[in-house]
Amino acid sequence: MKHNIVIIGAGPSGIEAAHCLAVSGEHVTVFEKMEDPLENLRNKAFLFPDFTSASELTETFRTKLQHPYITYRGGTSITDMERMDGRWVLTTDRGEKIDTDDVILATGYRPFDASRKEELGYGIYNGVVTSLDMEKMLLRGRVVNSIGDLPSRVAFLQCVGSRDSKVGNNYCSKVCCITAAKQAVEVKKLLPEAEVFIFYMDLRMWGQGFEEIYRSSQQDYGIRYIRGRISEAAGTFDGKVQIKAEDTLTGLPMKMSTDLLVLMVGMEPSEGTRMLAGRCGICGEYGFARSENRHLYDNVTSREGLYLCGSCKRPMCLEDVISDARSAAMELLKSR
Amino acid sequence: MKNFSPFVIPFTVGLIILLAACCIKWVRWYRHFTPVQKSQIRKNLISVNLIRALVESVNECLLHHRVFRRNLMLGYMHGSIALGWFLLIVTGAVEAGLEVHGDRHVWVAVFLRYFVHDPEAVCPYAGIFAQVMDSLLLVVLSGVSLAFVKSVYHKVVGMRKVTRHTAFDLFAKYSLWFIFPMRLAAESATASLYPNGGWLTDAVGSLFSVETARLMELPLWGLYSFSLGLFFASMPFSRYMHIFTEVPVIFFRRLGVRETDRRSGYTMYELSACSRCGICIDDCPLNRDLDHKTVQPVYFLRDIRYKRPQLETAEDCLMCGRCQVECPVGLDLISIRRQMRDRGTLDTAGTYDYLEKVKPFNAIGRVGYFGGCMSHLTPGITESMKKIFDAAGQKYWYMDENGSVCCGRPLYQQGFSVQAAELRRKNTRLIKDSGVKILITSCPICYQSFTKEYRLEGVKVMHHSEYIAGLIASGRIVVTRGDESITYHDPCELGRGCGIYDEPRKVLEASGRLLKTGQEREKSLCCGHNLGNTLISFEEQGKIRDSALSNLTAPAPDIIATGCPMCKKALGTGNDLKIMDIAEVVARRLIFS
Ligand code: SF4
Ligand code: SF4
Numbered sequence: 001m002k003h004n005i006v007i008i009g010a011g012p013s014g015i016e017a018a019h020c021l022a023v024s025g026e027h028v029t030v031f032e033k034m035e036d037p038l039e040n041l042r043n044k045a046f047l048f049p050d051f052t053s054a055s056e057l058t059e060t061f062r063t064k065l066q067h068p069y070i071t072y073r074g075g076t077s078i079t080d081m082e083r084m085d086g087r088w089v090l091t092t093d094r095g096e097k098i099d100t101d102d103v104i105l106a107t108g109y110r111p112f113d114a115s116r117k118e119e120l121g122y123g124i125y126n127g128v129v130t131s132l133d134m135e136k137m138l139l140r141g142r143v144v145n146s147i148g149d150l151p152s153r154v155a156f157l158q159c160v161g162s163r164d165s166k167v168g169n170n171y172c173s174k175v176c177c178i179t180a181a182k183q184a185v186e187v188k189k190l191l192p193e194a195e196v197f198i199f200y201m202d203l204r205m206w207g208q209g210f211e212e213i214y215r216s217s218q219q220d221y222g223i224r225y226i227r228g229r230i231s232e233a234a235g236t237f238d239g240k241v242q243i244k245a246e247d248t249l250t251g252l253p254m255k256m257s258t259d260l261l262v263l264m265v266g267m268e269p270s271e272g273t274r275m276l277a278g279r280c281g282i283c284g285e286y287g288f289a290r291s292e293n294r295h296l297y298d299n300v301t302s303r304e305g306l307y308l309c310g311s312c313k314r315p316m317c318l319e320d321v322i323s324d325a326r327s328a329a330m331e332l333l334k335s336r
Numbered sequence: 337m338k339n340f341s342p343f344v345i346p347f348t349v350g351l352i353i354l355l356a357a358c359c360i361k362w363v364r365w366y367r368h369f370t371p372v373q374k375s376q377i378r379k380n381l382i383s384v385n386l387i388r389a390l391v392e393s394v395n396e397c398l399l400h401h402r403v404f405r406r407n408l409m410l411g412y413m414h415g416s417i418a419l420g421w422f423l424l425i426v427t428g429a430v431e432a433g434l435e436v437h438g439d440r441h442v443w444v445a446v447f448l449r450y451f452v453h454d455p456e457a458v459c460p461y462a463g464i465f466a467q468v469m470d471s472l473l474l475v476v477l478s479g480v481s482l483a484f485v486k487s488v489y490h491k492v493v494g495m496r497k498v499t500r501h502t503a504f505d506l507f508a509k510y511s512l513w514f515i516f517p518m519r520l521a522a523e524s525a526t527a528s529l530y531p532n533g534g535w536l537t538d539a540v541g542s543l544f545s546v547e548t549a550r551l552m553e554l555p556l557w558g559l560y561s562f563s564l565g566l567f568f569a570s571m572p573f574s575r576y577m578h579i580f581t582e583v584p585v586i587f588f589r590r591l592g593v594r595e596t597d598r599r600s601g602y603t604m605y606e607l608s609a610c611s612r613c614g615i616c617i618d619d620c621p622l623n624r625d626l627d628h629k630t631v632q633p634v635y636f637l638r639d640i641r642y643k644r645p646q647l648e649t650a651e652d653c654l655m656c657g658r659c660q661v662e663c664p665v666g667l668d669l670i671s672i673r674r675q676m677r678d679r680g681t682l683d684t685a686g687t688y689d690y691l692e693k694v695k696p697f698n699a700i701g702r703v704g705y706f707g708g709c710m711s712h713l714t715p716g717i718t719e720s721m722k723k724i725f726d727a728a729g730q731k732y733w734y735m736d737e738n739g740s741v742c743c744g745r746p747l748y749q750q751g752f753s754v755q756a757a758e759l760r761r762k763n764t765r766l767i768k769d770s771g772v773k774i775l776i777t778s779c780p781i782c783y784q785s786f787t788k789e790y791r792l793e794g795v796k797v798m799h800h801s802e803y804i805a806g807l808i809a810s811g812r813i814v815v816t817r818g819d820e821s822i823t824y825h826d827p828c829e830l831g832r833g834c835g836i837y838d839e840p841r842k843v844l845e846a847s848g849r850l851l852k853t854g855q856e857r858e859k860s861l862c863c864g865h866n867l868g869n870t871l872i873s874f875e876e877q878g879k880i881r882d883s884a885l886s887n888l889t890a891p892a893p894d895i896i897a898t899g900c901p902m903c904k905k906a907l908g909t910g911n912d913l914k915i916m917d918i919a920e921v922v923a924r925r926l927i928f929s
């Protein structure tokens with residue numbers, strides 16, 4: 001079997017790149033380890049900064065994936081890839097060999113496993129959830145505490161698994177600050193009576209419209225920001241979570257009990273990213289894939305015919321992922 | 337004077353200096369023993385311990401049994417010189433007693449061959465003595481040769497690093513090495529002139545012509561005496577003082593003398609009992625993983641003994657106890673390190689006022705459970721313990737669930753002895769007032785503190801592994817054995833610190849498939865996060881941890897288990913391996929009836 005171009009990963013970046021190539025007349029095969037594409041995006045409710053419904057985007061991407069020049073192979077993972085005689089040979093989990101000229105790696109990220117921060121009690125106390133769990137609750141339009149009641153207090157904690165040398169991730173995941181602000185607003189919209197707190201180290205409201213959400217979250221929604229990391233969480237007999245933190249602005253230790261503690265988990269390279277970047281010798285810091293040059297050749301790698309796009313390189317927000325996918329497609333076309 | 341020649345003077349002077357210095361030191365140090373230490377000695381003086389001490393002295397100071405266990409060649413090196421020389425002295429004295437009558441000065445036995453030219457005439461066994469003495473000399477010479485080879489090629493005795501000695505120690509060492517070849521040469525020269533040699537000295541002596549032997553005899557005996565004198569005079573001030581301190585240390589220890597929080601006369605004995613053999617260097621994690629070259633006990637003790645202690649050296653130690661396991665003299669290295677960190681006098685008034693707020697609790701009929709400060713960061717452990725208590729139908733009092741008071745050991749290890757005592761006082765009162773008879777803790781740091789630093793008469797302190805092992809053995813809880821494979825990390829504080837190795841293993845074997853690792857039990861590797869060291873950086877801790885992990889992951893287990901919240905956190909840092917406490921391993925496999 002001969003394929004011109006293979007894209008590994010059918011998240012927003014993989015699909016966008018595939019679609020760009022398809023409309024330019026190239027035949028593309030997209031491999032995805034899950035049956036369904038867009039695993040991460042499907043679990044989102046609304047997108048920052050404008051609260052667009054995520055399902056709208058999901059639909060758009062699904063349509064793009066229908067392009068006649070795109071072959072979608074869901075439920076197939078690539079377990080190995082090797083450069084042979086000027087072509088890439090990919091091995092699938094079914095032992096099939098796929099021979100192609102070019103490969104775009106769009107294997108993306110995985111959310112940080114919050115149970116690795118044991119002191120925060122995820123997986124131990126039901127009142128402790130991650131930003132992903134929260135997103136699912138928001139998607140259902142119903143936020144509940146550990147015993148199924150409406151929470152009267154919700155606390156968000158930033159930088160879980162990011163900027164933390166204890167877990168080996170010194171980098172900032174870039175999207176969780178604004179995600180927390182966004183989720184806090186949504187919680188407040190659903191539960192106007194609830195008290196909502198956000199514990200942070202510093203707030204990185206870098207994008208267009210982010211600062212506005214941040215301001216409005218305080219002014220219009222009464223969300224309270226506390227500078228300080230939560231050092232430990234413990235379950236109480238009535239299913240709440242007691243947290244200990246230090247308010248680093250006042251310098252005072254504080255204790256608080258809350259119905260829900262939401263851990264804003266960061267982004268780590270996905271298994272596929274780690275494995276394939278390793279196989280191709282382009283493994284960068286923290287297991288992300290490394291591009292040739294961050295400024296000029298950010299979609300190109302040191303290996304001929306191997307391109308990168310999206311969050312397999314580093315934490316990225318959706319907007320950036322989409323532009324990056326287009327630029328990867330462009331790089332590939334240029335080399336033709 | 338009969339049986340005298342001027343060449344004996346250097347030896348005699350050296351011997352006088354040695355004996356005088358030793359006596360002065362011994363007496364001075366003994367006077368600095370604490371009253372408790374002295375009363376220990378008086379109390380146990382007439383007891384079987386004395387015999388045990390004697391046996392240990394022979395085993396260690398002469399046979400070097402512990403060194404042999406570490407490495408055969410190294411054991412032979414130490415043993416051949418020590419035992420060989422000792423027997424040379426004893427046999428020589430006996431022989432002199434039989435062969436010399438009158439004017440038996442101290443040096444006569446040492447230079448016997450020079451003074452007794454025809455021993456067969458006075459003693460029928462002289463021939464046997466000559467052969468035995470020659471053989472012993474050869475044994476010593478082989479040890480010295482091995483020591484020489486070791487100094488250029490350490491691997492021959494299984495050492496990666498050897499001690500970097502001071503110039504003075506080297507001087508003493510070379511004079512020691514010189515003694516035996518000189519003795520051989522001198523005795524051989526005499527043997528070629530008179531019929532008093534053994535097989536070795538006769539053989540070497542036959543290489544001398546009569547003229548050379550005549551010419552060389554006296555200068556060779558002079559050199560022999562001179563090297564003996566030099567060595568003896570340098571002994572009390574060099575590492576060789578250990579020869580005269582190891583035995584008293586063994587006796588004191590057997591009689592129940594222990595190190596105290598402050599330096600005492602006993603410490604002085606211990607300091608001098610270190611032979612600077614350097615055995616403590618190789619396995620020290622700070623050496624192995626971080627290449628910190630000056631902090632190991634060999635250097636640390638030397639610095640204190642020569643009164644140039646370095647605070648940084650005192651601080652840069654994990655207190656993991658690995659060196660103590662290896663030390664052939666069995667010195668209490670951790671306590672000496674702690675003494676040097678003395679910060680007890682630091683003013684911390686007011687810091688502990690909060691203790692008053694912690695209220696007593698009546699827990700009669702329950703067991704006490706003390707999670708420890710670290711367990712607050714590992715709720716997986718404390719939650720599992722709750723499950724286990726419930727499954728066993730055991731009522732418990734979670735003593736430090738809210739408003740916990742630290743056991744004090746982290747402070748204690750850092751030298752805050754007075755402050756730690758304050759915390760101990762509070763906890764002791766809480767425990768005693770509660771009425772519990774059993775106190776269980778998940779933290780080996782607290783466990784070591786409760787068992788060694790507290791006085792909790794009437795309360796049985798248990799590590800949770802002991803408690804759980806008991807529950808399983810008595811059938812109070814039932815666990816299903818899974819087929820997950822497990823390797824176990826011995827926490828320093830629990831294993832080397834308290835000698836608990838078997839109970840955690842029993843518990844794990846009941847829950848899964850326990851695999852062996854390359855270094856376990858007393859040889860286990862520190863996780864790098866031991867509270868003993870506040871000096872090394874996070875990255876440095878990481879390197880030590882990775883060593884420990886490579887040992888634990890080598891058999892490719894599904895789970896790495898440990899029995900310490902600190903180790904659990906440390907081992908899980910910067911990776912996503914499955915690290916679990918034994919309580920968690922058990923709690924997952926509980927069967928509720
Ligand atoms: S984006 Fe914010 S929450 Fe996320 S890692 Fe960076 S600073 Fe922390
Ligand atoms: S402390 Fe023990 S092991 Fe280390 S040099 Fe001294 S005697 Fe040898």
Ligand code: SF4
Nearest residue numbers: 620653654656657659
């Ligand atoms: S206690 Fe551990 S860290 Fe300290 S010197 Fe001994 S082996 Fe090294």
